[in-house]
Amino acid sequence: MFHQQLEKYSRLIENHLAQLSLGEGSLKESMNYSLQAGGKRIRPVLALASAKALGGEIENILDPVCALDLIHTYSLIHDDLPSMDNDDYRRGKLANHKVFGDGQAILAGDALLTYAFELLSKEIPGVAPERQLRVIREVAQAAGPSGMVGGQVRDLEAENKRLNLEELEAVHRMKTGAMLVVSARLGAILVNGSEEDIQALTKYAQAIGLAFQIKDDLLDIEGDSETLGKLAQSDLRQNKSTYPTLLGVEGAKIELKAKIQEAYKAIEPLGGRGNFLRSLAEYIAQRSH
Amino acid sequence: MFHQQLEKYSRLIENHLAQLSLGEGSLKESMNYSLQAGGKRIRPVLALASAKALGGEIENILDPVCALDLIHTYSLIHDDLPSMDNDDYRRGKLANHKVFGDGQAILAGDALLTYAFELLSKEIPGVAPERQLRVIREVAQAAGPSGMVGGQVRDLEAENKRLNLEELEAVHRMKTGAMLVVSARLGAILVNGSEEDIQALTKYAQAIGLAFQIKDDLLDIEGDSETLGKLAQSDLRQNKSTYPTLLGVEGAKIELKAKIQEAYKAIEPLGGRGNFLRSLAEYIAQRSH
Numbered sequence: 001m002f003h004q005q006l007e008k009y010s011r012l013i014e015n016h017l018a019q020l021s022l023g024e025g026s027l028k029e030s031m032n033y034s035l036q037a038g039g040k041r042i043r044p045v046l047a048l049a050s051a052k053a054l055g056g057e058i059e060n061i062l063d064p065v066c067a068l069d070l071i072h073t074y075s076l077i078h079d080d081l082p083s084m085d086n087d088d089y090r091r092g093k094l095a096n097h098k099v100f101g102d103g104q105a106i107l108a109g110d111a112l113l114t115y116a117f118e119l120l121s122k123e124i125p126g127v128a129p130e131r132q133l134r135v136i137r138e139v140a141q142a143a144g145p146s147g148m149v150g151g152q153v154r155d156l157e158a159e160n161k162r163l164n165l166e167e168l169e170a171v172h173r174m175k176t177g178a179m180l181v182v183s184a185r186l187g188a189i190l191v192n193g194s195e196e197d198i199q200a201l202t203k204y205a206q207a208i209g210l211a212f213q214i215k216d217d218l219l220d221i222e223g224d225s226e227t228l229g230k231l232a233q234s235d236l237r238q239n240k241s242t243y244p245t246l247l248g249v250e251g252a253k254i255e256l257k258a259k260i261q262e263a264y265k266a267i268e269p270l271g272g273r274g275n276f277l278r279s280l281a282e283y284i285a286q287r288s289h
Numbered sequence: 290m291f292h293q294q295l296e297k298y299s300r301l302i303e304n305h306l307a308q309l310s311l312g313e314g315s316l317k318e319s320m321n322y323s324l325q326a327g328g329k330r331i332r333p334v335l336a337l338a339s340a341k342a343l344g345g346e347i348e349n350i351l352d353p354v355c356a357l358d359l360i361h362t363y364s365l366i367h368d369d370l371p372s373m374d375n376d377d378y379r380r381g382k383l384a385n386h387k388v389f390g391d392g393q394a395i396l397a398g399d400a401l402l403t404y405a406f407e408l409l410s411k412e413i414p415g416v417a418p419e420r421q422l423r424v425i426r427e428v429a430q431a432a433g434p435s436g437m438v439g440g441q442v443r444d445l446e447a448e449n450k451r452l453n454l455e456e457l458e459a460v461h462r463m464k465t466g467a468m469l470v471v472s473a474r475l476g477a478i479l480v481n482g483s484e485e486d487i488q489a490l491t492k493y494a495q496a497i498g499l500a501f502q503i504k505d506d507l508l509d510i511e512g513d514s515e516t517l518g519k520l521a522q523s524d525l526r527q528n529k530s531t532y533p534t535l536l537g538v539e540g541a542k543i544e545l546k547a548k549i550q551e552a553y554k555a556i557e558p559l560g561g562r563g564n565f566l567r568s569l570a571e572y573i574a575q576r577s578h
Contacts (some may be wrong), residue, residue: 023434027442031434078399083391102372106395107442110367110402111434117406118429121422129418133410136425140407145312145320145400153316153396 002279006045013044016062017069022115030100030108031115034073037091042212042284043068043179047187049280050201053273056191060124064135064190067116068183071143074112077105079152113143127190135186142182151175163241169210177209196269201277203266208281211259214252215285217242221249260285291568295334302333305351306358311404319389319397320404323362326380331501331573332357332468336476338569339490342562345480349413353424353479356405357472360432363401366394368441402432416479424475431471440464452530458499466498485558490566492555497570500548503541504574506531510538549574 017035022028047065048058058065080087080095081102088098097105120136141147151174158171184205188198221244243252263281267274306324311317336354337347347354369376369384370391377387386394409425430436440463447460473494477487510533532541552570556563 023439025442026446027434027439074399078395081392081395083395103370103445104442106367106370106372107438107445110363110398111438113399113402114429114433114438118426118433121425121429123422129422132422133412133418136410137407140403140410144403144407145316149396149400149403150312150316153314153393156392156396157315 002276005276009045009048010041012062013041013066016066023111026104027108027111030096030104031112033099034077034096034108037093039091041069043072043183046180046183046205049276050184050187051191053270053277054188054191054193054197060126061190063119063122064186067119068186070112070116072179074109075148077109081105131189135189138182138185142178147174147178158241165246168241168246172210172213176213177206180209181205200266200269204263204277207259207263207266208284211256211263211281212284214243214256214259215287217244218252219289256285291565294565298334298337299330301351302330302355305355312400315393316397316400319385319393320401322388323366323385323397324359326382328380330358332361332472335469335472335494338565339473339476340480342559342566343477343480343482343486349415350479352408352411353475356408357475359401359405361468363398364437366398370394420478424478427471427474431467436463436467447530454535457530457535461499461502465502466495469498470494489555489558493552493566496548496552496555497573500545500552500570501573503532503545503548504576506533507541508578545574
């Protein structure tokens, strides 16, 4: 049931992404290169699942829903640049700047971010313009200086610095949490969700956002463990505060479970309508990559 | 009269820019560094003047109006990066990346662009949400892959290539023209301008956009002439197609006059309400920097 539904959402998203008008020539090529690099599409899936949980129609909100993945993709392209994280590979493929050059990669990111706001502001039959404006405002806040970009700056500044758990959570809430939360909210707001429903989905997304990050950190270590043999080396090599370095592997696993319980609890008010979201939380906690 | 009014618009814009909430810490500092670097604020002035020409209130549209300059500023920061135009100076000050580093400069640009859309989507008392959504859509189009960013890519690709006049105009229409046009349209749309008024201001802005670029090219040569002595060297050094290299200095001056006449003609329907805009066109043609 869950995997069939996830498959259905993914197909809707992939089809919609494939038919976007991304300009022309080399710019279009570089935008598409990263957009089609095979991400998990967690943000749009979360938006569609939230809309569906509230009984909404999802076919007509695919433009704003897909905009979420354009914003995510732009952030990855800029992140990978030599002056940022300096990663040559992303999802097993060469990073955008390794294929198109740094200048084009910067512009491809800029174009994806800007085009996302075009998608967010297209007229949607049956959705009140006030709701759409609210969504744009919230997405801009989540992606901007007090959200994702702000978290990115803090992350750059935190390199070679030991963070405590509170500081680490603050970085993640900004860097990845804010966009996950706004993804759930976008789905809820666009299908006329009540403030109570929006609030429940917000708490759910906050919890799975941190769960996602803890799982990421754990997967990173498990991957490294096979080659490097022990945790301390990975920690040393990365010089970065993570959940396992702060809490230990077992502590991080306990924290992960607690976050998933928090997510379940947040959507209790939705009853059976929250089934897919519950499975999605579990999927995040158990994924192997 | 004109200069007093221009001064008044500038003051409104500067005051509003100075009180924006640009996040915190080093990100805020780097965003502010470029935002306060003393540009001409042509885009917000054009928006305010267009709104005013149609008899609109301008005090309550300062958020979206200032967003135009945030977008302009972000594009300059990214333009100056080593992997793009590689300029160490901008407006007589060190470029953003020379002060804050390339990574921070990329993020400051990203943050300014994103925050611009937050400003564009803030509720405005007395403005219909439909109109605001239309403005966001048009700004995103003007700034995105088929507008400013697209023009930037073409510009990068045109280096060391000879463009003809038509190709040169196409680059300018995308790279700078689209944002100037949408600035005038934003002012008109937000104060409930009729489609005829919006159309008149569009033609006006298209004409002054190209006039602005021709003047820029001429100023560049006149500046260089003093130091280098002749046009051919400047042309050679830049390896770039410009109006003077394509039309000759005299030909470019004639083209500039023609564009200004085009601008005058476009706003004839506005009668006396177009006085400031007429003077603004003249000001653009006669400025010395």
